[in-house]
Amino acid sequence: MSIPGSAISLLLAAGPTSRTVEYLVIAGGGGGASGGGGAGGYRTATGLPLIAGTNYTVTVGGGGAAGTTISDASSGSNSTFSTITSAGGGFGNGYNVAGSTAGSGGSGGGGHGRIGGAAGIGGAGNTPSTSPSQGNNGGDGTTPNFKSGGGGGASAAGANGTSGGAGGDGSASSITGTSVTRAGGGGGGAESPSSAGVGGAGGGGAGGTSTAGTAGATNTGGGGGGGGGGGYSPDQNGGAGGSGVVIVRYADTFPAATTTGSPTVTVTGGYRIYQFTGSGSITF
Secondary structure, eight states, rough: OOOHHHHHHHHHHOOOOOOEEEEEEEEEOOOOSSSSSOOOOOOEEEEEEEETTOOEEEEEEOOEEEEEEEEOOOOOOOEEEEEEEEOOOOOOOOOTTOOOOOOSSSSOOOOOBTSSBBBBBBOOOOOSSSSSOOOOOOOBBTTTTTTTOOOOSSSSSSOOOOOOOOOOOOOOOOTTTSOEEEOOOOOOOOOOTSOOOOOTTTOOOOOOSOOOOOOOOOOTTTOOOOOOSSSTOOOOOOOOOOOOOEEEEEETTTTHHHHHHSSSEEEETTTTEEEEESSSEEEE
């Protein structure tokens, strides 16, 4: 049985009913207090099947608020796309509770080493032993001096606070056509003259000594650095966590998508690439 030419034209106009996409979904990083904030959860994969004509909500998580050496920070917020959820980074903790545990999340926050008190415990990340893996654990604080752990990063755990612990490094992705490292953990704060922890590669904020911690980089999911202080200087604030990002790409042989939220759209290397730095939606 032959198909009329008009029917063939309609079938071609309808196009494929599904397609597969590659994604990178990074949540907001945790804020630093004394311990560094953990990086936002990092999830990426190819071959996610989606239905043409369906509207998919995109949520880009914000970074967590900073704390101080004596008060915990806040965890970052989740980022989502389709069925994919990346967990916000865990908060860095202060010494409001001796021996307290930093926040858990995509990557865990760093613990605080309280002067004259119990060591702080790094927060648990969604580590490679869990499924799906999103990040790594935060480092522990140590006593008797003010030495705080670094926040975990996408590819490495935060260091323990032998001085200020370094933040764990993030992971690199070339989804935009250029290799970019994101989701680094925040460095732990320390008291002068100890050295503060450096931020993890990929947007992690640096810890401070007699200074405040620096913020995680915007749209990387980087954790905030821990603030300095203790016996040699006044207590300092930590740095806020960096906001997350959602990036989607698919073959440019398929039609352009419609979006809300004003993502950056590029067509390069055989792909259409949609980079969301704020929440919105996409319909393929």
